[in-house]
Amino acid sequence: MKKLIYLCVLVFASCATSKFDKVNGVSFVASGEEVAQHHIDPVLKVGANYAAVMPFGFIRDLDSPELIFNTDRQWYGERREGAKQYIEKLHQNGVSVMVKPQIWIFDGQFTGNMKMPSEEDWEKLEASYEAFILLYAEMAEETQSDIFCIGTELKTFVNERPGFWNDLIKKVREVYTGKITYAANWDEYAKTPFWSDLDFIGVNAYFPLCERENPTIETLTEGWQPWKTKMRELAKQEDKPILFTEFGYRSMDFTGKKPWLVDRNQMNVNLKAQADATQVLFNEFWSEDWFAGGFVWKWFMQHDQVGGHADNRFTPQNKPAESIIRRQYTQVKKSSL
Template sequence: MKKLIFLWAFILASCSSGKLAKVNGVSFVSSGEEASQQHIDPVLKVSANYAAIMPFGFIRDMGSPELVFNSDHQWYGERREGVKQYIEKLHLNGVSVMVKPQIWIFRGEFTGNMKMPSEEYWKKLEASYEEYILLYAKLAEETQSDIFCIGTELKTFVNERPEFWNNLIQKVKNVYHGELTYAANWDEYAKTPFWSQLDYIGVNAYFPLCEKENPTIQTLSEGWQPWKTKLRELTQQEGKPILFTEFGYRSMDFTGKKPWLVDRNQMDVNLKAQANATQVIFDEFWHEDWFAGGFVWKWFMQHDQVGGHEDNRFTPQNKPAESVIRKQYAQVRKSSR
């Protein structure tokens, strides 16, 4: 019964003004410098009402328990002082914030497969990860950030150490009083065990949609249907709305085949495919009552220096996909904080 009440409360709040109050977000990539107004203006120009701020922690390899974070060797925007400055600058501009700490393993190895070789190493990792998460949970409370994400794509860690995660969630709740989520990978979210303790079912939405080199809107839409059904069923089961903690597509051929690819391949640039895939995700989800919105992956501070018509990577900046996002996000703005 509580699950149904929660979900209906979300739906009623979303619809009270006759419009859906969605998270129209961008994943704001950290930099080596302070965020200035010229960095925030492009975020405002696409009518984003949320930004995810991502202070990274770094691990040497898949079996290492040593997590490095808030270090003098990291970029300004990856340290506590920089995260705070970014949040405050965004808030001054009326942009809400999700604080989303996440791990980077050397050479970009997938965090979901990270596994410690012994109980001793698991304990070391847990102690370090707890310190890392609580540091930024306290900062999220201090800055009155709107959402806090307790982890990103940590499938094996979550499955192997359930007691740790249950305890961590309670410790986060003791120091942070906003809304909570976890960013589960697209192949992980259905079995994440602690959704009942959080406010959103967070999903990094890199679902495979089709194997077409140059996918059409119809093909991409058809590819979404089985995934959409499963997402709807989970939100009904858990009584919590879905939040796409990350979503986005490469501007390249076969963009719907393996949307999670982060390699530096030489696949031909395909701006239309990225724009189509972005439009389809909006068409499929942004009108759904059980869907809370999401964060585009990814948005760089130096807007004029990134993306463009020769870039095949994720950012929509200075590409047709940016216009698609601007048009969608301009339709509905989150009520002021």
């Protein structure tokens, strides 16, 4: 009888692990200062076991091949020195890290539309981008970071230069021994050609779900079904788990219509819509065995100074959505009671 009870406990523990052992992550936004313990405490309080650390490179325009990175003109957290300090502090607190170098194009132009006018410019961009990625891949290995992301929302670059990306993945593997992914936008992941060479199918999950001003749990749930079916099929086809390299919603009306919007519109604040959309995403994905988890977009270091009930931006901080995230992310602790 004791053996039977013991076996039941083991089976239960195994099921609990498969259900709750997810990447419960936040996208930890770079700042101009070093990260201190009081910056990490809110990450721990929300129950996150992962953080994405995001050093940046900058490009002047969509057709410019010059990528500027790791310079003193950047914020501390956007360059190598700062990213390493962030990672070390997160690791000291038991938080795993995905290193996710990103590009910012002047005036917020969409990186997926970046396209060079000539072969010469493509080659210049490739040389610069490779140096950018390998710099941070080496840092990821040095800091023993758990996941490395080779790019974010670079649809045209990927489509136009597939050979470059195949070579880049091989070069990253030579210097970094952890898991590798790529953060494909919601409208490009299905045609990204190199998933078989990576460890996760990375998706920035800003899928349009419904056009209602005040979306309901029911309409949001219904809106997910076709997207969810396609991701499940791709995960099975590639035999790779889906990882939401970014997910989140604006706290505003129509939050499910175009979740990718980053403009500074004056849309009415709608805290309930953000909270409900976040809850539905958790309901739909976190119990799926083909789904690895994800990173909330976005989480600022200065927790007490951001978000709040008058803010219609992405951050869930100091809003009802933060409580939704905490409840989901801390389930692993509850399951062990």
